[in-house]
Amino acid sequence: MQKMFNQASKYSQMIKQEALRLGFMSCGIAKADFLEEEAPRLENWLEANHHGEMAYMENYFDKRLDPRILVEGSKSIVSLTLNYFTEEKQIDINAPKISKYAYGMDYHSVIKDKLQELMAFIREEIGEVDGRCFVDSAPVMDKAWAQKAGLGWRGKNSNLISKQAGSFFFLAELIIDLELEYDNPFPTDHCGSCTRCIDACPTDAIIAPYTVDGSRCISYLTIELKNEIPAEFKGKMDNWMFGCDVCQDVCPWNRFSTVHQEENFTPKEDLLGLSKSDLIEMTDEVFKRVFKNSPVKRTKYNGLKRNIDFLQEP
Known part of the structure; x- marks a missing residue:
């Protein structure tokens, strides 16, 4: 038994060291199990229709709460952050x-490559290990697993926050069939009495501490929503055409954010240089050139034009 524990501990350290070498900011490990606390929370959130038109959030309810159904034979969730x-x-x-x-x-592509490298390392150094890589595109409750793996707590804006690094990072997971040494869940909430994110949200999407009405969130309205943006949000979008950083920009913990070292995330000069008139007059050809291999492609040209036009209308 002791030998198995020592082996699990050794493998865990190897995986964490390799994750850092690959450029991940942090790595924690949790036991693959049923997310008992999340079940009623997710059910209530869906019943209140806080997911808006994100119908996919209703799918795979069981898989979302139990990774052992999602990935057969899974024993461990390796959670990772990338600044x-x-x-x-x-x-x-x-x-x-x-x-x-x-x-x-x-x-998605940057992190997927790193995850596949990490999986290849595990198989090369440890042996035959099965599992899957996940980046924000499958029924995995990444914030819940990151908290269970000790990487941070969920703030009042529902984002995962780290005491050391704030919240400007991506989350990703490896779900594998290997027994490992498990980290302790992050123990406490460090938001205290602060309500800066709630007070600053332009569309009042944070309807209560730790509860976001996704259908009111600017990120949802500019990316997920496929129909017209409701007129009630006129003048409330804070000039955002893709996503929104307000609740993170005002968070005191983000004073600890440090500039990333990931070459692939270096801002495109073309993108940062676009003027207001450039964007208002943007053609499909310019959109394809400037936003090639960018997350902004997700809105497609017509979606981004819809957002920009909505911001200009009186």
């Missing part, structure tokens, strides 16, 4: 705004 914080800004302060995470290359 995307930058101090660079769009040059024209009047131009419609883009969230920091979308300044560089699409994070």
Whole structure:
């Protein structure tokens, strides 16, 4: 038994060291199990229709709460964070705004490559290990697993926050069939009596501490929503055309954010240089050139034009 524990501990350290070598900011490990606390929370959130038109949130309810159903034979969730914080800004302060995470290359492909490298390392150094890589595109409750793996707590804006690094980072997971040494869940909430994110949200999407009405969130309205943006949000979008950073920008913990070292997230000069008039007059051809391999492609040209036009209308 002791030998198995020592082996699990050794493997865990190897995985964490390799994760840091690959450029991940932090790595924690949790036992693959049923998310008992999340079940009623998710059910209530869906019943209140806080997911808006994100119908996919209703799918795979069981898989979302139990990774052992999602990945057969899974024993461990390796949670990882990747920093995307930058101090660079769009040059024209009047131009419609883009969230920091979308300044560089699409994070899905960048992180997927790193996860596949980490999986290859595990198989090479440890042996035959089965599992899957996940980046924000499957029924995995990444914030819950990151908290269970000791990487941070969920703030009042529902984002995962780290005492050391704030919240400007991506989350990703490896779900594998290997027994490992498990980290302790992050023990306490460090938001205290602070309500800066709630007070600052332009559309009042944070309807209570730790509860976000996704259907009111600017990120949802500019990315997920496929229909017209409801007229009630006229004048409340704070000039955001893709995503929103407000609740993170005002968070006191983000004073500890440091500039990322990921070359693929280096902002495109073309993108940061777009003026307000450039964006208003943007053609499909310019969109394809400037936003090639960018997360902004997700809105497609017509979606981004819809957002920009909505911001200009009286």
